[in-house]
Amino acid sequence: MTDEDADTHEDLAWETLDEEVAYACPGFEIVHQDVRLPDGTETDFDYLHDEPAVVVLPFTPDGDVVVVEEWRQAVERVNRGLPAGGVEQADADVAATAHRELEEETGYVADEVEELGAFEAANGVTDAVHHYFVARGCEPTGEQELDFNESIQVDTTTLAELKAGIRDGDVPDARTALAVTYYELFG
Incomplete structure (x- = not known):
């Protein structure tokens, strides 16, 4: 980034005048801000x-x-x-989180996990950051321990079938599409 770019970006910044949590529930908060725009x-x-x-x-x-x-x-399906x-x-x-979540949701345990990257999920409406991992040597040797509000069944598929599902719209989950695409491009 050049000094000119930095100046341009500074001219785009909003000023936060006040901030409060408008709504909180288990899992997330809605934050309300009063802001001043560049103009x-x-x-x-x-x-x-x-x-x-x-x-x-997980492989x-x-x-x-x-x-x-x-x-x-949210999408009722x-x-x-x-x-x-x-x-x-x-x-x-976050690597420990990847190991834990894999085992809790699937009962599979990974020999190793490697971070692919971290991405902002939808930075126009949320500050969420997702850390993407590839896990190798995954075996069903752990205990599936679902949260009270999780309804999950575990399956395996080939990477080719998963990619086809993404391409054909059968797997519309953006996190899955990003993980597979990033892995194919850079993993």
Whole structure:
């Protein structure tokens, strides 16, 4: 970034005048801000505050991908996708979260996990950051321990079938599509 770019970006910044949590529930908060735009206009802005999360692309020793079939109430259907979940205070780091979430949601344990990257889920409406991992050597040797509000069935598929599902619209989950695409491009 050049000095000119930095100056231009500074000219785009909004000033936060006041901030409060407008709504809180287990899992996320809605934050309300009073802001001043670069042209001096004062307005308000609301966004969803969400803690960091992980998304795991888990491979068995045979090269199959472990996937979950999970009910998603917001869209009122079963979603086929990858194991994912929030970082907890007890987790040593996001890699530990990836190991934990994989086992809790699927019962599979990974020999190793490697971070692919971290991405902002939808930065126009949320501050959520998802850390993407590839997990290798995944075996069903752990205990599936679902949260009280998780309805999950575990399956395996090939990477080719998962990619076809993404391409054909049968796997509309954006986290899964990003993980697979990023893995194919850079993994």
